[in-house]
Amino acid sequence: MLVLSRKVNENIVIDGRIVVKVVRTEGNFVKLGIEAPANVPVHRQEIYDEIQKNNQSALSAGRPPTSRLPGKKPARPDSKPGNSSP
Amino acid sequence: MKTVEANETENLTVRKENIITFPLGLLGFEGVKQYVLLANPEEKPFLWLQMLDQSTQGFVVISPSSAAPDYAPDISQQDVEFLGIKGPGDAIVLNIVTLHPNGEATVNLKGPIVINRYTLVGKQVIPANVQSFSLRHPLAPLPVAA
Numbered sequence: 001m002l003v004l005s006r007k008v009n010e011n012i013v014i015d016g017r018i019v020v021k022v023v024r025t026e027g028n029f030v031k032l033g034i035e036a037p038a039n040v041p042v043h044r045q046e047i048y049d050e051i052q053k054n055n056q057s058a059l060s061a062g063r064p065p066t067s068r069l070p071g072k073k074p075a076r077p078d079s080k081p082g083n084s085s086p
Numbered sequence: 087m088k089t090v091e092a093n094e095t096e097n098l099t100v101r102k103e104n105i106i107t108f109p110l111g112l113l114g115f116e117g118v119k120q121y122v123l124l125a126n127p128e129e130k131p132f133l134w135l136q137m138l139d140q141s142t143q144g145f146v147v148i149s150p151s152s153a154a155p156d157y158a159p160d161i162s163q164q165d166v167e168f169l170g171i172k173g174p175g176d177a178i179v180l181n182i183v184t185l186h187p188n189g190e191a192t193v194n195l196k197g198p199i200v201i202n203r204y205t206l207v208g209k210q211v212i213p214a215n216v217q218s219f220s221l222r223h224p225l226a227p228l229p230v231a232a
Contacts (some may be wrong), residue, residue, distance in 0.1 A: 004173055010118060023117075030182065038162075038163055039163035039164040040162075040164060041162040041165070041212060041214065043165060043212055047196065047212055047216055048113060048212070050196065051113045051114075051194065051196055051210070051212065051221070052113040052114035053114070054182070054184065054194050054196075054221050054222075055112055055113055055114045055115060055145075055182060055194075055210075056114050057184055057195075058146070058182045058183065058184040058185075058194070059115075059144070059145060060143065060144060060145065060146060060185070061142065062142040062143070062144075063134050063136065063142065063144065064098035064146060064185060066126065066128050066129050068185060068223050069129055069132050069146065069185070069191075070185075070190075070191040072128070072129060072132075
Protein backbone atom coordinates (compact mmCIF):
# COMPACT_ATOMS: atom_id res chain seq x y z
CA MET A 1 0.00 0.00 0.00
CA LEU A 2 1.28 3.44 -0.87
CA VAL A 3 0.77 5.79 2.09
CA LEU A 4 0.83 9.50 1.33
CA SER A 5 0.30 12.38 3.69
CA ARG A 6 -1.83 15.21 2.39
CA LYS A 7 -3.08 18.49 3.76
CA VAL A 8 -6.58 19.78 3.13
CA ASN A 9 -6.95 20.85 -0.52
CA GLU A 10 -4.08 18.69 -1.66
CA ASN A 11 -4.70 15.99 -4.26
CA ILE A 12 -3.58 12.54 -5.27
CA VAL A 13 -3.68 11.43 -8.91
CA ILE A 14 -4.18 7.75 -9.70
CA ASP A 15 -3.44 6.25 -13.12
CA GLY A 16 -3.09 9.77 -14.50
CA ARG A 17 -6.85 10.23 -14.61
CA ILE A 18 -8.42 9.70 -11.19
CA VAL A 19 -8.04 12.55 -8.75
CA VAL A 20 -8.63 12.18 -5.01
CA LYS A 21 -9.01 15.54 -3.28
CA VAL A 22 -8.86 16.09 0.47
CA VAL A 23 -11.79 18.45 0.87
CA ARG A 24 -12.04 18.76 4.63
CA THR A 25 -10.86 17.13 7.81
CA GLU A 26 -12.46 17.24 11.22
CA GLY A 27 -11.01 15.04 13.91
CA ASN A 28 -11.18 11.45 12.69
CA PHE A 29 -13.35 12.39 9.76
CA VAL A 30 -12.02 13.10 6.26
CA LYS A 31 -14.14 14.34 3.40
CA LEU A 32 -12.72 13.23 0.07
CA GLY A 33 -13.65 14.35 -3.42
CA ILE A 34 -13.16 11.87 -6.26
CA GLU A 35 -12.88 12.91 -9.88
CA ALA A 36 -12.95 9.92 -12.15
CA PRO A 37 -14.08 9.14 -15.68
CA ALA A 38 -17.73 8.12 -15.83
CA ASN A 39 -16.81 4.54 -16.64
CA VAL A 40 -14.87 4.05 -13.42
CA PRO A 41 -17.02 2.96 -10.47
CA VAL A 42 -16.17 4.51 -7.11
CA HIS A 43 -17.71 3.16 -3.92
CA ARG A 44 -17.15 3.10 -0.18
CA GLN A 45 -15.49 -0.15 0.77
CA GLU A 46 -18.37 -1.04 3.10
CA ILE A 47 -20.57 -1.66 0.05
CA TYR A 48 -18.31 -4.42 -1.20
CA ASP A 49 -18.10 -5.90 2.29
CA GLU A 50 -21.87 -5.80 2.78
CA ILE A 51 -22.61 -7.49 -0.50
CA GLN A 52 -19.96 -10.12 0.11
CA LYS A 53 -21.46 -10.92 3.52
CA ASN A 54 -24.94 -10.96 2.08
CA ASN A 55 -23.80 -13.43 -0.58
CA GLN A 56 -22.28 -15.62 2.09
CA SER A 57 -25.45 -15.70 4.15
CA ALA A 58 -27.59 -16.25 1.06
CA LEU A 59 -25.56 -19.22 -0.11
CA SER A 60 -27.52 -22.43 0.07
CA ALA A 61 -25.75 -25.77 0.50
CA GLY A 62 -28.19 -27.34 -1.91
CA ARG A 63 -31.25 -26.44 -3.90
CA PRO A 64 -34.05 -25.67 -1.42
CA PRO A 65 -37.23 -27.67 -1.77
CA THR A 66 -39.99 -25.78 -3.55
CA SER A 67 -42.03 -25.52 -0.33
CA ARG A 68 -39.26 -23.48 1.26
CA LEU A 69 -39.67 -20.69 -1.27
CA PRO A 70 -41.96 -17.80 -0.28
CA GLY A 71 -45.53 -18.36 -1.35
CA LYS A 72 -44.84 -21.87 -2.52
CA LYS A 73 -46.31 -23.86 0.33
CA PRO A 74 -48.55 -26.60 -0.98
CA ALA A 75 -52.13 -25.39 -1.23
CA ARG A 76 -54.81 -26.82 1.09
CA PRO A 77 -56.91 -29.54 -0.55
CA ASP A 78 -60.05 -27.38 -0.61
CA SER A 79 -58.29 -24.38 -2.14
CA LYS A 80 -59.43 -22.77 -5.34
CA PRO A 81 -56.98 -22.40 -8.18
CA GLY A 82 -56.68 -19.12 -9.99
CA ASN A 83 -54.56 -16.78 -7.90
CA SER A 84 -52.11 -15.33 -10.33
CA SER A 85 -48.45 -15.43 -9.53
CA PRO A 86 -46.16 -12.63 -10.65
CA MET B 87 -22.24 -32.97 -21.84
CA LYS B 88 -21.46 -32.56 -18.19
CA THR B 89 -23.57 -34.22 -15.56
CA VAL B 90 -24.02 -32.51 -12.21
CA GLU B 91 -25.62 -34.17 -9.20
CA ALA B 92 -28.12 -31.73 -7.73
CA ASN B 93 -28.95 -33.92 -4.77
CA GLU B 94 -28.71 -37.55 -3.83
CA THR B 95 -31.50 -38.65 -6.09
CA GLU B 96 -31.36 -36.34 -9.06
CA ASN B 97 -28.85 -36.22 -11.86
CA LEU B 98 -28.97 -33.12 -13.96
CA THR B 99 -27.70 -32.95 -17.46
CA VAL B 100 -26.18 -29.54 -17.81
CA ARG B 101 -26.56 -27.98 -21.20
CA LYS B 102 -24.16 -25.31 -22.28
CA GLU B 103 -27.04 -22.89 -22.83
CA ASN B 104 -27.69 -22.93 -19.08
CA ILE B 105 -24.07 -22.23 -18.17
CA ILE B 106 -23.25 -18.69 -17.09
CA THR B 107 -19.63 -17.61 -16.88
CA PHE B 108 -18.59 -15.07 -14.29
CA PRO B 109 -15.01 -14.06 -15.12
CA LEU B 110 -14.75 -12.36 -11.71
CA GLY B 111 -16.92 -14.82 -9.83
CA LEU B 112 -19.37 -13.32 -7.34
CA LEU B 113 -18.36 -11.07 -4.45
CA GLY B 114 -16.86 -13.32 -1.79
CA PHE B 115 -16.79 -16.25 -4.23
CA GLU B 116 -14.27 -15.03 -6.74
CA GLY B 117 -12.87 -18.51 -7.35
CA VAL B 118 -16.06 -19.96 -8.80
CA LYS B 119 -16.39 -18.79 -12.38
CA GLN B 120 -19.12 -21.03 -13.74
CA TYR B 121 -22.71 -21.49 -12.69
CA VAL B 122 -25.76 -23.15 -14.12
CA LEU B 123 -29.09 -21.33 -14.04
CA LEU B 124 -32.01 -23.65 -13.49
CA ALA B 125 -35.74 -23.05 -13.52
CA ASN B 126 -38.53 -25.19 -12.19
CA PRO B 127 -41.86 -23.85 -13.46
CA GLU B 128 -43.45 -24.61 -10.06
CA GLU B 129 -40.95 -22.30 -8.40
CA LYS B 130 -41.54 -19.32 -10.64
CA PRO B 131 -40.44 -16.53 -10.26
CA PHE B 132 -37.55 -18.04 -8.34
CA LEU B 133 -34.58 -19.53 -10.14
CA TRP B 134 -31.65 -21.54 -8.87
CA LEU B 135 -28.11 -20.48 -9.70
CA GLN B 136 -25.87 -23.42 -8.89
CA MET B 137 -22.10 -23.51 -8.74
CA LEU B 138 -20.62 -25.75 -11.39
CA ASP B 139 -17.75 -26.90 -9.20
CA GLN B 140 -18.59 -30.40 -7.99
CA SER B 141 -20.60 -28.95 -5.09
CA THR B 142 -24.37 -28.46 -4.92
CA GLN B 143 -24.06 -24.98 -3.49
CA GLY B 144 -25.84 -22.09 -5.05
CA PHE B 145 -28.16 -19.15 -4.74
CA VAL B 146 -31.88 -18.66 -5.05
CA VAL B 147 -32.32 -15.73 -7.41
CA ILE B 148 -35.22 -13.75 -8.72
CA SER B 149 -35.85 -11.33 -11.52
CA PRO B 150 -36.37 -7.90 -9.93
CA SER B 151 -39.45 -7.30 -12.07
CA SER B 152 -41.24 -9.61 -9.65
CA ALA B 153 -39.83 -8.24 -6.42
CA ALA B 154 -39.33 -4.55 -7.15
CA PRO B 155 -41.01 -3.41 -10.35
CA ASP B 156 -39.55 0.12 -10.17
CA TYR B 157 -36.00 -1.13 -9.68
CA ALA B 158 -33.68 0.88 -11.91
CA PRO B 159 -30.04 0.14 -11.14
CA ASP B 160 -27.64 2.51 -12.85
CA ILE B 161 -25.01 0.14 -14.26
CA SER B 162 -21.61 1.74 -14.70
CA GLN B 163 -20.18 2.19 -18.17
CA GLN B 164 -17.24 0.00 -17.17
CA ASP B 165 -19.57 -2.85 -16.32
CA VAL B 166 -21.56 -2.35 -19.51
CA GLU B 167 -18.35 -2.61 -21.52
CA PHE B 168 -17.13 -5.58 -19.50
CA LEU B 169 -20.31 -7.47 -20.30
CA GLY B 170 -20.48 -6.34 -23.93
CA ILE B 171 -24.01 -5.10 -23.45
CA LYS B 172 -25.30 -2.78 -26.18
CA GLY B 173 -28.69 -2.00 -24.71
CA PRO B 174 -31.02 -2.91 -21.81
CA GLY B 175 -32.56 -5.71 -23.87
CA ASP B 176 -29.22 -7.52 -23.93
CA ALA B 177 -29.15 -7.87 -20.16
CA ILE B 178 -30.72 -10.39 -17.82
CA VAL B 179 -30.82 -8.98 -14.29
CA LEU B 180 -31.15 -11.31 -11.33
CA ASN B 181 -30.98 -10.55 -7.62
CA ILE B 182 -29.88 -12.89 -4.87
CA VAL B 183 -32.54 -14.02 -2.42
CA THR B 184 -31.85 -14.83 1.22
CA LEU B 185 -34.22 -17.32 2.80
CA HIS B 186 -34.25 -16.48 6.49
CA PRO B 187 -34.75 -19.12 9.17
CA ASN B 188 -38.06 -17.51 10.21
CA GLY B 189 -39.53 -18.22 6.78
CA GLU B 190 -39.15 -14.67 5.49
CA ALA B 191 -37.22 -13.84 2.38
CA THR B 192 -35.29 -10.76 1.36
CA VAL B 193 -33.61 -9.81 -1.88
CA ASN B 194 -30.33 -7.93 -2.37
CA LEU B 195 -30.94 -4.91 -4.56
CA LYS B 196 -27.50 -3.40 -3.94
CA GLY B 197 -25.56 -6.03 -5.86
CA PRO B 198 -27.52 -7.24 -8.87
CA ILE B 199 -26.22 -9.97 -11.12
CA VAL B 200 -26.20 -8.79 -14.71
CA ILE B 201 -25.82 -11.31 -17.52
CA ASN B 202 -25.36 -10.71 -21.24
CA ARG B 203 -28.13 -12.91 -22.61
CA TYR B 204 -26.23 -13.67 -25.82
CA THR B 205 -22.78 -14.51 -24.48
CA LEU B 206 -23.96 -15.76 -21.06
CA VAL B 207 -21.19 -13.79 -19.41
CA GLY B 208 -22.18 -12.28 -16.09
CA LYS B 209 -21.01 -10.07 -13.29
CA GLN B 210 -22.28 -9.03 -9.90
CA VAL B 211 -22.26 -5.25 -10.20
CA ILE B 212 -22.60 -2.33 -7.85
CA PRO B 213 -24.81 0.26 -9.51
CA ALA B 214 -23.87 3.92 -9.29
CA ASN B 215 -27.15 4.59 -7.43
CA VAL B 216 -26.48 1.77 -4.94
CA GLN B 217 -27.34 4.08 -2.02
CA SER B 218 -31.00 4.09 -3.12
CA PHE B 219 -31.38 0.37 -2.70
CA SER B 220 -31.71 -2.08 0.12
CA LEU B 221 -29.47 -5.05 0.82
CA ARG B 222 -32.46 -6.85 2.32
CA HIS B 223 -35.52 -5.77 0.42
CA PRO B 224 -38.42 -7.76 1.84
CA LEU B 225 -40.10 -10.10 -0.56
CA ALA B 226 -43.82 -9.77 -0.12
CA PRO B 227 -45.36 -13.17 0.31
CA LEU B 228 -46.58 -14.29 -3.07
CA PRO B 229 -50.28 -15.06 -3.30
CA VAL B 230 -51.01 -18.53 -2.01
CA ALA B 231 -54.27 -20.20 -2.94
CA ALA B 232 -56.63 -19.51 -0.03
